[in-house]
Amino acid sequence: xxxxxxxxxxxxxxxxxxxxxxxxxxxxxxxxxxxxxxxxxxxxxxxxxxxxxxxxxxxxxxxxxxxxxxxxxxxxxxxxxxxxxxxxxxxxxxxxxxxxxxxxxxxxxxxxxxxxxxxxxxxxxxxxxxxxxxxxxxxxxxxxxxxxxxxxxxxxxxxxxxxxxxxxxxxxxxxxxxxxxxxxxxxxxxxxxxxxxxxxxxxxxxxxxxxxxxxxxxxxxxxxxxxxxxxxxxxxxxxxxxxxxxxxxxxxxxxxxxxxxxxxxxxxxxxxxxxxxxxxxxxxxxxxxxxxxxxxxxxxxxxxxxxxxxxxxxxxxxxxxxxxxxxxxxxxxxxxxxxxxxxxxxxxxxxxxxxxxxxxxxxxxxxxxxxxxxxxxxxxxxxxxxxxxxxxxxxxxxxxxxxxxxxxxxxxxxxxxxxxxxxxxxxxxxxxxxxxxxxxxxxxxxxxxxxxxxxxxxxxxxxxxxxxxxxxxxxxxxxxxxxxxxxxxxxxxxxxxxxxxxxxxxxxxxxxxxxxxxxxxxxxxxxxxxxxxxxxxxxxxxxxxxxxxxxxxxxxxxxxxxxxxxxxxxxxxxxxxxxxxxxxxxxxxxxxxxxxxxxxxxxxxxxxxxxxxxxxxxxxxxxxxxxxxxxxxxxxxxxxxxxxxxxxxxxxxxxxxxxxxxxxxxxxxxxxxxxxxxxxxxxxxxxxxxxxxxxxxxxxxxxxxxxxxxxxxxxxxxxxxxxxxx
Amino acid sequence: xxxxxxxxxxxxxxxxxxxxxxxxxxxxxxxxxxxxxxxxxxxxxxxxxxxxxxxxxxxxxxxxxxxxxxxxxxxxxxxxxxxx
Numbered sequence: 001x002x003x004x005x006x007x008x009x010x011x012x013x014x015x016x017x018x019x020x021x022x023x024x025x026x027x028x029x030x031x032x033x034x035x036x037x038x039x040x041x042x043x044x045x046x047x048x049x050x051x052x053x054x055x056x057x058x059x060x061x062x063x064x065x066x067x068x069x070x071x072x073x074x075x076x077x078x079x080x081x082x083x084x085x086x087x088x089x090x091x092x093x094x095x096x097x098x099x100x101x102x103x104x105x106x107x108x109x110x111x112x113x114x115x116x117x118x119x120x121x122x123x124x125x126x127x128x129x130x131x132x133x134x135x136x137x138x139x140x141x142x143x144x145x146x147x148x149x150x151x152x153x154x155x156x157x158x159x160x161x162x163x164x165x166x167x168x169x170x171x172x173x174x175x176x177x178x179x180x181x182x183x184x185x186x187x188x189x190x191x192x193x194x195x196x197x198x199x200x201x202x203x204x205x206x207x208x209x210x211x212x213x214x215x216x217x218x219x220x221x222x223x224x225x226x227x228x229x230x231x232x233x234x235x236x237x238x239x240x241x242x243x244x245x246x247x248x249x250x251x252x253x254x255x256x257x258x259x260x261x262x263x264x265x266x267x268x269x270x271x272x273x274x275x276x277x278x279x280x281x282x283x284x285x286x287x288x289x290x291x292x293x294x295x296x297x298x299x300x301x302x303x304x305x306x307x308x309x310x311x312x313x314x315x316x317x318x319x320x321x322x323x324x325x326x327x328x329x330x331x332x333x334x335x336x337x338x339x340x341x342x343x344x345x346x347x348x349x350x351x352x353x354x355x356x357x358x359x360x361x362x363x364x365x366x367x368x369x370x371x372x373x374x375x376x377x378x379x380x381x382x383x384x385x386x387x388x389x390x391x392x393x394x395x396x397x398x399x400x401x402x403x404x405x406x407x408x409x410x411x412x413x414x415x416x417x418x419x420x421x422x423x424x425x426x427x428x429x430x431x432x433x434x435x436x437x438x439x440x441x442x443x444x445x446x447x448x449x450x451x452x453x454x455x456x457x458x459x460x461x462x463x464x465x466x467x468x469x470x471x472x473x474x475x476x477x478x479x480x481x482x483x484x485x486x487x488x489x490x491x492x493x494x495x496x497x498x499x500x501x502x503x504x505x506x507x508x509x510x511x512x513x514x515x516x517x518x519x520x521x522x523x524x525x526x527x528x529x530x531x532x533x534x535x536x537x538x539x540x541x542x543x544x545x546x547x548x549x550x551x552x553x554x555x556x557x558x559x560x561x562x563x564x565x566x567x568x569x570x571x572x573x574x575x576x577x578x579x580x581x582x583x584x585x586x587x588x589x590x591x592x593x594x595x596x597x598x599x600x601x602x603x604x605x606x607x608x609x610x611x612x613x614x615x616x617x618x619x620x621x622x623x624x625x626x627x628x629x630x631x632x633x634x635x636x637x638x639x640x641x642x643x644x645x646x647x648x649x650x651x652x653x654x655x656x657x658x659x660x661x662x663x664x665x666x667x668x669x670x671x672x673x674x675x676x677x678x679x680x681x682x683x684x685x686x687x688x689x690x691x692x693x694x695x696x697x698x699x700x701x702x703x704x705x706x707x708x709x710x711x712x713x714x715x716x717x718x719x720x721x722x723x724x725x726x
Numbered sequence: 727x728x729x730x731x732x733x734x735x736x737x738x739x740x741x742x743x744x745x746x747x748x749x750x751x752x753x754x755x756x757x758x759x760x761x762x763x764x765x766x767x768x769x770x771x772x773x774x775x776x777x778x779x780x781x782x783x784x785x786x787x788x789x790x791x792x793x794x795x796x797x798x799x800x801x802x803x804x805x806x807x808x809x810x
Contacts, residue, residue: 093801094799094801094802096799097801097802203747206745206746206747207745208745208746208747232801232802233747234742234746234747234748234749234802235749236747236749236752237749238749238753239749239752292745292747293744293745305747306747329756
């Protein structure tokens with residue numbers, strides 16, 4: 001055993017500690033279970049102390065982190081459950097199946113809580129698109145998301161996409177799922193009641209993803225990763241669909257005590273977590289697990305075969321549970337029972353094969369990692385954007401900017417997803433946030449995800465605050481009021497002090513911004529070891545946000561809705577080109593300080609926009625962020641095929657005015673007759689605003705800097721991604 | 727395609743790797759059982775590809791390369807190549 005632990009990713013200290021817990025050396029099954037449950041992926045051993053900084057409780061939070069998903073009250077007896085997760089490493093190895101099984105996993109996390117999944121959101125990060133491998137990965141990942149999501153009948157309504165060489169070998173494939181439920185239908189992943197049956201539902205178990213959690217997710221990629229390939233899981237969306245329906249029927253019938261999905265570390269994880277939450281022990285008869293092929297007990301316990309659930313039910317309800325599952329065409333077998341005490345005990349044809357304390361498996365070790373400010377920061381932050389020489393033709397520059405891989409239309413991606421299924425999507429992908437109506441009510445939900453890794457690389461604390469603020473602006477511009485956050489924190493190797501410093505600063509930024517904007521973080525995921533050949537990705541926290549639209553008719557799109565409206569900028573533009581897309585794409589520079597953000601000002605501007613929309617004064621709204629005001633204005637034009645005449649006086653260089661990424665700005669339209677009310681609103685909240693011009697015609701003119709035909713610009717913007725990727 | 731002496735044909739069989747879940751095969755298995763074919767124990771569904779190559783002489787190396795790069799997904803599929 002002693003020589004095996006290293007190969008399984010455990011340190012010698014961890015091995016010693018397992019021996020101490022057990023009072024003996026672990027056998028092979030136990031070692032396999034511990035190695036997975038104590039991996040970074042399952043145990044959060046490096047991150048859990050840092051994550052305590054996050055605000056997680058507020059009056060509308062029904063369930064915060066710690067369960068399969070967070071749950072937030074949206075009034076009227078309804079609640080939403082949502083969470084974001086990563087499937088980065090599996091997607092790097094097999095993009096289609098990696099992305100597909102990522103969807104499967106997060107969807108199970110949602111219906112496990114008793115919620116019906118109604119939408120998915122997919123934030124993606126890839127390397128340089130001119131590299132053929134990047135194009136292969138993009139196509140595989142997008143096809144995997146589409147293939148699995150479309151088969152399930154869950155619309156993929158939003159996402160975001162960035163390209164940067166740092167993601168070359170280690171793409172980020174994050175996915176968020178949201179489900180809706182009656183507040184009375186909530187169920188937890190908990191095992192209680194001694195004597196209650198433990199039932200395994202769904203696909204038969206095979207060798208899928210054996211060692212996946214520790215070997216794939218918790219070690220850096222190197223030349224040997226090709227050898228690890230056979231452990232890739234294959235997804236089966238049709239079985240997942242049956243699981244959704246069967247589980248929701250079981251819950252509705254009140255047949256279950258607890259429900260838990262099987263993900264990383266498979267049965268080991270599901271059994272130990274449910275038992276630990278219920279403060280009970282559990283007995284598992286490993287030989288009863290339905291198999292696809294002959295397997296050893298340790299393989300069965302850690303297999304990550306997809307589309308499986310673990311249910312706990314009272315003995316007298318077991319027959320009904322099995323009947324429902326069989327009716328849906330699913331395997332369902334009683335594999336064990338809840339027992340007294342605190343141990344997880346396993347048998348193989350009557351012979352005891354493991355016997356470990358539940359909590360030691362479910363909670364794992366905790367590390368306080370060393371953090372040290374990286375040396376690169378002073379250098380990149382000392383860069384002064386005012387020293388660069390701007391190309392003079394702003395017209396040409398703006399066209400170039402909208403064809404940048406990071407700013408051009410995402411149509412090529414989202415048209416592969418079914419974003420309409422279930423028929424609730426009322427604002428489609430391509431606007432600031434997607435909007436979904438809630439059937440049977442007049443309410444809607446706005447969802448978005450944001451996270452500019454370049455900002456976070458240049459300043460982890462500030463960059464992460466910006467991610468939260470930008471997500472909030474996207475929700476607000478769509479007519480919503482931000483409710484709560486989920487996150488996926490993608491970082492390099494936490495054992496390196498510089499990486500851990502980035503992580504700590506980033507979480508601090510997330511916590512401070514969430515507190516400032518009065519939003520809880522209700523769920524999330526940490527993905528470490530995103531490195532290739534020892535080189536870390538940009539630290540990339542992705543913020544997923546959900547907002548509530550009280551009256552669905554108050555939703556807003558980014559599109560200029562008609563001619564002769566005033567175009568108004570809420571907020572102010574500063575000379576802030578540091579970390580901008582303009583610097584990156586036009587000048588090939590990733591340096592400078594990201595734009596500053598004053599959370600107090602942000603809050604007041606947000607409140608102004610919310611009130612302006614609610615009172616019907618603001619007719620369209622667009623968050624102004626990456627690409628700056630020039631790109632934002634053109635996006636508003638292209639979305640509605642209506643031009644605008646913009647006349648501004650400014651001390652800034654034209655290129656600064658057009659491409660600075662100053663925070664807390666909205667481009668909105670208002671009727672001329674309503675300007676007075678906007679003025680009164682802005683004065684009351686002490687926010688800066690300016691009238692930029694008016695809508696109309698089919699050209700966007702900005703001073704004598706820009707004069708573009710909207711239709712022609714649209715062609716460039718709309719087709720850029722397809723050209724880049726083909 | 728027209729047969730001529732300057733052509734060589736290869737058959738490529740692609741199947742899911744042993745142990746890898748085959749959702750299509752599982753669906754067929756369930757359906758066959760539902761139709762009363764209880765004797766069916768397992769179904770694995772793959773692809774059979776016929777390649778016609780210009781010129782004569784063995785080109786198995788080239789065909790294997792095509793399998794690795796495009797025709798098969800070597801991460802989850804096995805393939806066999808034979809000259810017809």
